[in-house]
Amino acid sequence: MTLLTRFAYIVFLFIALGITPPNSISQETGSQNIDSESITDLQKMFDFIGESETISVTAESNYDARQKSGQLIEFGAISKWYIKRPNHVRVDIYNRDGTERSFYFDGNSITLYDKSQNVYASVIKKGNLDQAFDYYMDVLDMPMPLAELFSEKHPFDINKSVISSMNLGESKINGFACNDVAFRTEEVDLQVWIEQGKKPLPQRLVITYKESPGNPQYRARFSDWNLSPKLNNSLFEFKPPKEAEKIQFTPVTNKDQITEDKNKGGQ
Amino acid sequence: MSKLKSTFIIAISILVIATLSIDYAYSRGGGGGGASRSSPARSGSMNNNRANRTSSQTSTRQGSSNRSQNQSSRQDNRQGNSGDRQDYRDDAREDRQDHADNAREDRQDHYDDNYRYGHGHYYNDNNEWARAFAAGAIVAAGTAVAVSAFQSTDCPSSQTMVGDVGYYQCGSTWYTKDYQSGDVVYIASAPPAGY
Numbered sequence: 129m130t131l132l133t134r135f136a137y138i139v140f141l142f143i144a145l146g147i148t149p150p151n152s153i154s155q156e157t158g159s160q161n162i163d164s165e166s167i168t169d170l171q172k173m174f175d176f177i178g179e180s181e182t183i184s185v186t187a188e189s190n191y192d193a194r195q196k197s198g199q200l201i202e203f204g205a206i207s208k209w210y211i212k213r214p215n216h217v218r219v220d221i222y223n224r225d226g227t228e229r230s231f232y233f234d235g236n237s238i239t240l241y242d243k244s245q246n247v248y249a250s251v252i253k254k255g256n257l258d259q260a261f262d263y264y265m266d267v268l269d270m271p272m273p274l275a276e277l278f279s280e281k282h283p284f285d286i287n288k289s290v291i292s293s294m295n296l297g298e299s300k301i302n303g304f305a306c307n308d309v310a311f312r313t314e315e316v317d318l319q320v321w322i323e324q325g326k327k328p329l330p331q332r333l334v335i336t337y338k339e340s341p342g343n344p345q346y347r348a349r350f351s352d353w354n355l356s357p358k359l360n361n362s363l364f365e366f367k368p369p370k371e372a373e374k375i376q377f378t379p380v381t382n383k384d385q386i387t388e389d390k391n392k393g394g395q
Numbered sequence: 396m397s398k399l400k401s402t403f404i405i406a407i408s409i410l411v412i413a414t415l416s417i418d419y420a421y422s423r424g425g426g427g428g429g430a431s432r433s434s435p436a437r438s439g440s441m442n443n444n445r446a447n448r449t450s451s452q453t454s455t456r457q458g459s460s461n462r463s464q465n466q467s468s469r470q471d472n473r474q475g476n477s478g479d480r481q482d483y484r485d486d487a488r489e490d491r492q493d494h495a496d497n498a499r500e501d502r503q504d505h506y507d508d509n510y511r512y513g514h515g516h517y518y519n520d521n522n523e524w525a526r527a528f529a530a531g532a533i534v535a536a537g538t539a540v541a542v543s544a545f546q547s548t549d550c551p552s553s554q555t556m557v558g559d560v561g562y563y564q565c566g567s568t569w570y571t572k573d574y575q576s577g578d579v580v581y582i583a584s585a586p587p588a589g590y
Contacts, residue, residue: 193434201430203437242579245542249574265438265445271577273439283441318441337435337446344436373554373561378573378582380539 161292166309169295170320171286173328178280183211184357185350187274192344200342210357211278214256216364219272231272232366233260239366240270240377247373248366256280269379274348277330289313298324301331302351315339329353437577534568539580545570557587564590 177183190204208220215235222228227244233253238260241248253263261275276283292312299308299321306321317336323329335346368374435446524544528534546552550565554572563570563581569590570581 189439191434191436191439193430193432193437195431203432240574242574245579247572247579265440268574269576270574271438271440271445273437276441313441316441316446335436335439335441340435340446344434346436346439348439373572374559375572375574375579376560378571378575380576 161294162290163293163295163309166293166295166307166311167286167290169307169309169322169328170293170311171282173320173322173330174277174282174286176328177278180211180355181213182355182357182359183209183278184352184354184359185209186352187348187350189273189346189348191273191346192342194340194342194344198342200344207274209274209278210359210363211257212359212361212364213280215260216359216361217257217260217278218364230366231264232364233257234361234364238264238268241366241368241372245373246369246371247375248368249375249377250366251377267379268377270377273346277333284313302349304331306331327353327355432578433576528566531566534566534583536583536585538583539573539575540570540583542579542581545581555587555590557589560587562587562590 185208187207187209188204189207190202192200192202194200203224205221205223207222210216210218215233217231217233219231220228221230227242229243230241232239232241235256236252236254237250238253239248239250251268253260255263258279258281261272261279264270265272265275290311290313294310296308296310296319299306301321305324307324308319308321310319311317315338317338319334320330321332323331330350332349333347337344337346438446440446524534524538524540525547528548534540545563545565548565551563554561554563556562560571562584563572568583569586571584573580573582575582
């Protein structure tokens, strides 16, 4: 074998090795990436929250906003949730920039009050919590982080949408022993720390928007979970403060629909 | 000849300086405190359709019949029994497909609005609108203006009530104050009846 032939042989070997698919690729598409225990954990968590008649909890959350330069900037808020099924919810939101908002739903109407600007918008919407959340997010086009968590239905079809799930073992959050579980759907990655024991409540969650440039994340840490708070109905009724200005919800995309809905009483 | 040459050099220099100034002015844009809050992550949603909607607030695309239909298809009261869950699964899958199509379009529109045509019909806190306004630009109906940008001009802060709705007249354009995609904004609208 001449030196040249030997060299060519080595180069060929390198190329051949280089294009051999690593084992991990074939595994990624297989069902062996589904850990059924963590799937069950997630289902139990959603069901447990969905079946809790009254809830109060505080969430400290933040999210990344990608700037034109590519830099990710974090914004955050503390939100206090009060839920009384089937059709009462109030959320007080304290943004880091000092602005404050409150969301009200009493089974008849949805109101968002912006304390900082002393403005509020109100729409008639009859129904239960899920219907109010769907209407607010999908028709009024307003963001409402964590609403899906308190919904009676799952935010996505766990059995069909999850393409990968992992159990990362025990992890301590806020002093609670949690199961650290991670999931992938086609669109988002989700990691949740679910309290062990009889109350499978999330203590922390992270959502990664992997289809968006920069892979921005939404993160929330929960505290003061209470499943038997005393919640008076007056907590869910909005009384406009003096001089508060009434404004409208004007979604970018559904302007015609909202007008139509308003005429029908938002049902 | 040399006079022509120096005139040419001066002209080019002015052009370059002017271009740089414009770039500088535009590069200062952003939201409150200079940063944009627009992000799919702002939705906090585990459902990517909602996430994409929140990120595409600059889109000017009107009307989305698919979304409305999906919405009504999801209005059923689902109490969590297995039959309902199955329905929801089916709906959700259809929704996902429809939404995926919408989301893709939205993303493209968002791209077009932001990068091809400047900021489309959404003016953030960067005083871009104030500059356009000061320059006498025509403000198209539906244009959303951030509160801080609106307040940085000498437009009146008091509203004219017409029926149930408060209007603000600024120059020759009328605005309403609205919640849009999570923000309080002024939206250019048709003049109220009688004005």
